[in-house]
Amino acid sequence: MDSLIPFTTSGSLVDCVDRKMLVVLRDGRKLQGVLRSYDQFANLVLEDTVERIYHQDVFAELKRGLFLIRGENVVLLGEIDLDQEDDVPLRQVDWAVLEPYHRQEIIDKKHRDEAKAQILYERKGFCKEGGEGDGY
């Protein structure tokens, strides 16, 4: 509970620096790395980054090195509990093995989301994403 205290004050990333963080990007990528620095746009520098892909009860990792991520592409940032991070109820396999399944999953998801967005737009008046005003 005491580890929640840094996160209940103002929205600053300073308490996340030098900690292992999970970053989810808008394109769906899940990166884990040590947050080394940030700026007013929440651009992030992530060291020793590992990209992880999942499929059913299996996952795969790929070392990616040093990243500078443009802040607007980040969906969320989460601190990784180093004590619990190895308690993964999934089996690890090679990246090359899992990658085709993951790629297919992404394609399927893209079709589903497009179909959903179209229906919502036509029947319920929702806006479509990727419009002019979406970026910073």
Place this chain on the structure above:
Amino acid sequence: MLVELKNGETFNGHLVNCDNFMNITLREVYQTNPEGDRFWKLKECYIRGSTIKYLRVPDPLLDLVKDEQTRAREAGRSARGGPGGGRGRGAPPRGRGAARGGPIRGGRGRGRGG
């Protein structure tokens, strides 16, 4: 360094220049399409910062930048010299580009284990 754009295209090349908007120019660039099956070689290219998703840079760069900043701070300090140094924090040299030329400025923790 490698630059991936929001549309998934990747550009592998040497950073020539950058500005506060993250607009960059690269030299000797290998461009790849989002599917990863088509390649182009460009002598140089300009990438608008707003189209960038992320940059991948060599691992040793973090230490290099840290050393550079320490050296710059020391150089600034000795150049100003004497008591009452005024600003109390050496201004980092600008105009060199590199990974530091962009908006990253603050938030570096010290001595805290990962």
